[in-house]
Amino acid sequence: QTADLSGLPPGFIEYLAAEGIEELYPPQAAAVEAGILDGENVVASVPTASGKTLIAQLGMLSAIERGGSGGASTGRALYIVPLRALASEKKAEFEAFEAFGVSVGVSTGNYEADGEWLADRDIIVATSEKVDSLVRNGARWIDDIDCVVADEVHLIDDSNRGPTLEVTMAKLRQLNPDLQTIALSATVGNADEMADWLDAELVDTTWRPIDLKKGVHFGNALHLDDGTQRELPVERGQKQTAAIVRDTLDDGGSSLVFVNSRRNAEAAARRLADVVEPTLSPDAQAELADIAAEIRDVSDTETSDDLADAVERGGAFHHAGLAPEHRSLVEDAFRDRLLKVVSATPTLAAGVNTPSRRVIVRDWRRYDGTAGGMQPLDVLEVHQMMGRAGRPGRDPYGEAVLLASSHDELDELFDRYVYADPEPVRSKLAAEPALRTHVLATIASGFARTRDELLDFLAETLHASQADDPERLEQVADTVIEYLERNEFVGRDGDDLDATSLGHTVSRLYLDPMSAAEIVDGLDAAEGEPTPLGLYHLVSRTPDMYELYLKSGDREEYTELAYERETEFLGPMPSEFEDVRFESWLSALKTARMLEDWAEEVDEDRITERYGVGPGDVRGKVDTAEWLLNAAEQLASDLDLDVTPSIREARKRVEYGVSDELLELAGVRSVGRKRARRLYDAGVQNRSQLREADKSVVLGALRGRTKTAETILENAGRQDYSMDEVSPDESVRPGSD
Numbered sequence: 256q257t258a259d260l261s262g263l264p265p266g267f268i269e270y271l272a273a274e275g276i277e278e279l280y281p282p283q284a285a286a287v288e289a290g291i292l293d294g295e296n297v298v299a300s301v302p303t304a305s306g307k308t309l310i311a312q313l314g315m316l317s318a319i320e321r322g323g324s325g326g327a328s329t330g331r332a333l334y335i336v337p338l339r340a341l342a343s344e345k346k347a348e349f350e351a352f353e354a355f356g357v358s359v360g361v362s363t364g365n366y367e368a369d370g371e372w373l374a375d376r377d378i379i380v381a382t383s384e385k386v387d388s389l390v391r392n393g394a395r396w397i398d399d400i401d402c403v404v405a406d407e408v409h410l411i412d413d414s415n416r417g418p419t420l421e422v423t424m425a426k427l428r429q430l431n432p433d434l435q436t437i438a439l440s441a442t443v444g445n446a447d448e449m450a451d452w453l454d455a456e457l458v459d460t461t462w463r464p465i466d467l468k469k470g471v472h473f474g475n476a477l478h479l480d481d482g483t484q485r486e487l488p489v490e491r492g493q494k495q496t497a498a499i500v501r502d503t504l505d506d507g508g509s510s511l512v513f514v515n516s517r518r519n520a521e522a523a524a525r526r527l528a529d530v531v532e533p534t535l536s537p538d539a540q541a542e543l544a545d546i547a548a549e550i551r552d553v554s555d556t557e558t559s560d561d562l563a564d565a566v567e568r569g570g571a572f573h574h575a576g577l578a579p580e581h582r583s584l585v586e587d588a589f590r591d592r593l594l595k596v597v598s599a600t601p602t603l604a605a606g607v608n609t610p611s612r613r614v615i616v617r618d619w620r621r622y623d624g625t626a627g628g629m630q631p632l633d634v635l636e637v638h639q640m641m642g643r644a645g646r647p648g649r650d651p652y653g654e655a656v657l658l659a660s661s662h663d664e665l666d667e668l669f670d671r672y673v674y675a676d677p678e679p680v681r682s683k684l685a686a687e688p689a690l691r692t693h694v695l696a697t698i699a700s701g702f703a704r705t706r707d708e709l710l711d712f713l714a715e716t717l718h719a720s721q722a723d724d725p726e727r728l729e730q731v732a733d734t735v736i737e738y739l740e741r742n743e744f745v746g747r748d749g750d751d752l753d754a755t756s757l758g759h760t761v762s763r764l765y766l767d768p769m770s771a772a773e774i775v776d777g778l779d780a781a782e783g784e785p786t787p788l789g790l791y792h793l794v795s796r797t798p799d800m801y802e803l804y805l806k807s808g809d810r811e812e813y814t815e816l817a818y819e820r821e822t823e824f825l826g827p828m829p830s831e832f833e834d835v836r837f838e839s840w841l842s843a844l845k846t847a848r849m850l851e852d853w854a855e856e857v858d859e860d861r862i863t864e865r866y867g868v869g870p871g872d873v874r875g876k877v878d879t880a881e882w883l884l885n886a887a888e889q890l891a892s893d894l895d896l897d898v899t900p901s902i903r904e905a906r907k908r909v910e911y912g913v914s915d916e917l918l919e920l921a922g923v924r925s926v927g928r929k930r931a932r933r934l935y936d937a938g939v940q941n942r943s944q945l946r947e948a949d950k951s952v953v954l955g956a957l958r959g960r961t962k963t964a965e966t967i968l969e970n971a972g973r974q975d976y977s978m979d980e981v982s983p984d985e986s987v988r989p990g991s992d
């Protein structure tokens with residue numbers, strides 16, 4: 256090893272060796288060469304699975320070792336992940352460093368919490384939204400960050416989430432001009448521009464630890480990018496994907512199949528498991544059956560059942576609608592090569608380390624509502640999927656395959672993806688919704704006190720460094736300032752800009768100002784006590800809630816419901832003739848209805864069926880509703896509206912998923928919505944009754960689960976919670992789960 260690795264915690268090199276890392280990969284060595292161990296900024300544009308994480312670790316650990324700003328004995332690092340679902344994964348990975356005295360914390364939780372407890376952690380993992388919100392809430396430890404890592408920084412190009420990452424990086428750099436910035440990117444067309452923006456050294460390479468062959472399957476052959484062809488016949492009645500999976504199995508490998516929707520992922524898993532099943536040994540079958548049982552244990556929804564069914568037969572699906580426990584069971588079993596095929600949507604797979612002998616990119620188009628049809632995927636995205644092929648040390652090489660159904664398509668796919676370079680990353684900051692939020696936050700947290708200071712701040716973003724038309728950002732900024740003024744979030748006095756008290760609240764709550772305006776107007780319009788449905792509808796129609804999609808037939812159903820419950824809505828209903836607005840209002844109603852079902856104790860699998868969503872989606876909507884209702888409660892109290900008790904009740908009901916009478920019971924830890932109902936029906940109706948109740952009744956209601964019963968009684972504050980020698984009261988007839 257030639258590179259000088261001093262500056263790392265003692266024992267780290269040995270730790271790497273134990274992990275099988277004897278030598279730095281060339282991109283890692285290049286990052287060291289570029290000064291990553293000495294506090295230099297580095298942009299690393301490196302293919303998927305080529306060791307970016309270690310580049311980040313080298314930077315973070317040396318920054319910690321070097322000591323903090325203001326004389327602190329150790330430095331502090333912040334690792335920004337692209338998705339909340341990946342935060343715990345990264346945390347688990349970094350926890351290995353606790354052996355060198357490096358502590359790790361993950362900041363998830365509510366947006367408005369300030370996270371002071373993280374102040375003593377050496378490495379903090381968080382999403383960009385979370386970091387942004389911590390900056391808005393003035394969390395002090397943010398000023399003491401010495402090294403920040405932005406993972407998957409090419410996502411700056413994403414119009415939804417990119418601007419937050421971009422603005423957050425700019426803010427952190429303004430807070431601490433000595434901050435070491437490390438940006439990890441997939442290979443993109445313009446890594447040099449990102450390096451310019453961040454005053455960083457550039458490591459830009461296409462090196463990979465394992466050979467990757469790319470190709471397109473057409474007819475009975477696989478056409479590879481080195482010009483060769485290999486025979487890979489598709490039998491009569493067989494699908495292309497199945498034939499390729501079969502061929503990979505014959506070669507002792509596994510396949511990762513990328514498709515464009517959750518439904519397709521589930522259907523493909525079912526079909527591809529048919530291919531795997533006959534090849535499984537009895538041992539493998541037994542191991543898979545164990546995993547399937549674990550999957551069923553997590554929840555008893557249809558998704559869970561479908562997943563377990565596929566897993567028993569050697570296949571699985573993977574998408575963002577899965578419960579986190581399901582995801583990790585699938586990922587682990589695939590990594591251990593117990594599962595031979597996984598069909599996945601690309602959302603999470605990009606960030607999860609799940610290499611596979613073959614990657615099959617089955618769908619290269621995806622439905623895009625705003626573009627009104629199927630749109631081809633970006634080259635960058637397809638290359639990231641392809642990069643998952645091949646596990647060093649285990650596979651001789653990786654192979655990534657697209658599927659063509661005609662000669663023309665064969666040529667097209669080679670041009671479009673195999674031989675193509677990835678797109679450049681372009682800032683999406685100049686869009687109004689993005690600026691609305693970020694301009695308010697920038698003013699409210701004191702980063703800009705005048706229009707000029709605001710423009711100076713915006714000049715530090717990637718957008719400014721890329722803009723061909725610098726005036727456009729200025730124009731949009733002015734439009735946005737006007738909007739914020741009109742809605743009384745910002746006041747202007749000559750050149751000075753200042754957030755109003757309402758504006759501060761909105762910024763701290765991490766609301767899109769447009770959501771806040773919608774909520775404020777709706778609450779203003781309330782006559783009497785709003786109902787839960789009215790409130791769920793109000794928060795569901797804000798831009799912060801991703802509404803459920805209206806399927807055919809839904810329009811009639813929800814129009815009818817709208818008239819039936821007309822008096823409950825806050826604010827006017829748009830006219831049926833305003834097509835687009837009315838549709839979106841109905842989608843919000845569908846979402847609100849789902850939340851109401853949840854709060855009325857409808858079974859989770861009944862809900863997933865009725866609304867055509869996965870269990871992960873139900874939880875996602877419930878979390879968002881809880882957050883927005885909490886925000887509504889604070890807005891109402893700021894504005895002295897006397898609807899806060901109704902909002903609080905609606906929020907608690909959605910939080911626990913129970914009706915009014917169960918709120919107290921469901922609030923006891925480990926009880927939950929189903930057990931609360933059973934206890935209640937057995938006559939144990941609140942916390943104090945839990946403390947006094949006949950133990951055999953409690954045990955009967957909890958279906959004889961001794962351990963659960965003890966935990967619940969203990970959580971309810973009962974001293975003698977032991978269930979020794981207690982037998983369940985047989986007259987209590989709990990319903991089935």
Ligand code: ADP
Nearest residue numbers: 275276278279280303304305306307308309608
């Ligand atoms: P990326 O973040 O670029 O997608 P990872 O950092 O997850 O890729 O690395 C992929 C795999 O390569 C990991 O399993 C990691 O342990 C391994 N790896 C990284 N660097 C080295 C190295 N220098 N030698 C051997 N294996 C390495």
